[in-house]
Amino acid sequence: LDGCGLKGNRTYLVAGGMRGFGFEVARWMVENGARSLGLIGRSKPSEDKYQQLREIERGTGAKIHTFQVIILVA
Numbered sequence: 001l002d003g004c005g006l007k008g009n010r011t012y013l014v015a016g017g018m019r020g021f022g023f024e025v026a027r028w029m030v031e032n033g034a035r036s037l038g039l040i041g042r043s044k045p046s047e048d049k050y051q052q053l054r055e056i057e058r059g060t061g062a063k064i065h066t067f068q069v070i071i072l073v074a
Contacts, residue, residue, distance in 0.1 A: 006033040013038045018045045018066060023052075030062040040067045 006012070006029055014029070016022035017039030026037055039045075045053070045066050053064050 008033055008035040010034070011036040011038060013040065015040050015071060017041065018043070018049055023049075026064070027056060030056060030060045030064070035060075035062045037062060037064045038067060039064060040069045040071070042068070042070055044068050 012029055012034050014022055014026045014037060017026040017037070018041040022039070022041075026039055029037060039053075050066075053066070056062065057064055
């Protein structure tokens with residue numbers, strides 16, 4: 001990636017990263033250099049989703065953290 005691309009020594013936060021498009025963006029990020037990701041969503045990830053995340057971690061060396069939060073915009 002260019003000079004503003006993903007860096008292995010930074011942590012990235014993906015809102016909505018545990019489902020659908022957000023999950024695919026998170027997967028793309030670790031496949032392209034991100035090594036520390038925080039995924040936030042309204043619901044806890046399912047057991048199946050946790051398994052997918054662990055497989056991604058094993059395959060890429062990334063560390064992925066999940067957080068159940070509600071984002072309020074005023």
